[in-house]
Amino acid sequence: MLMRQILAIYLICILVQGCSTTHLLNNSQHNTESTKAVLEANLWLLEDVDQAGVIDYVSATLRFDSDRGLLSGSTGCNRYSASYQFDGEKLSVGIPRSTRKSCVPALMNQERKFLAALSEASFFAIDQKQSLTLYDTNRVGRLRLFAKQVD
Numbered sequence: 001m002l003m004r005q006i007l008a009i010y011l012i013c014i015l016v017q018g019c020s021t022t023h024l025l026n027n028s029q030h031n032t033e034s035t036k037a038v039l040e041a042n043l044w045l046l047e048d049v050d051q052a053g054v055i056d057y058v059s060a061t062l063r064f065d066s067d068r069g070l071l072s073g074s075t076g077c078n079r080y081s082a083s084y085q086f087d088g089e090k091l092s093v094g095i096p097r098s099t100r101k102s103c104v105p106a107l108m109n110q111e112r113k114f115l116a117a118l119s120e121a122s123f124f125a126i127d128q129k130q131s132l133t134l135y136d137t138n139r140v141g142r143l144r145l146f147a148k149q150v151d
Helices: 002-020 032-041 105-119
Strands: 042-049 061-065 070-074 079-087 090-093 123-126 131-135 141-149
Touching: 032 042, 032 061, 032 079, 032 123, 042 105, 079 105, 090 123, 105 141
Parallel strands: none
Antiparallel strands: 042 061, 042 141, 061 070, 070 079, 079 090, 123 131, 131 141
């Protein structure tokens, strides 16, 4: 009986994971120039790290600059930057560098998780609601950010 329950939970997890990656766009759906424009036209505000919410009233952000091949922003405590490249739905992020200001432990923990997930990003998707999700090599959603239009 216990094995059946474990198997049922495992199958549900697989189904949920499969559903969470259905929004990934395939290469034929990506137009590199329009994707670049959407990525760069927005300041991306962090909503979730590893499918868990973030600390309220802390603005962790992400900006893309394809001319320099850099992404940058704030963790809510420190500023960071990293090199990046994208091709279709694939994303490659270099090791983030950040300032070294110390903040409260909860914020430092969130920063550590954010930068780790960012450096492991391998795929991305932008949905109809202007939500950007960064996925790792296993296509597990690690970061979810929302667009804030930049003038």
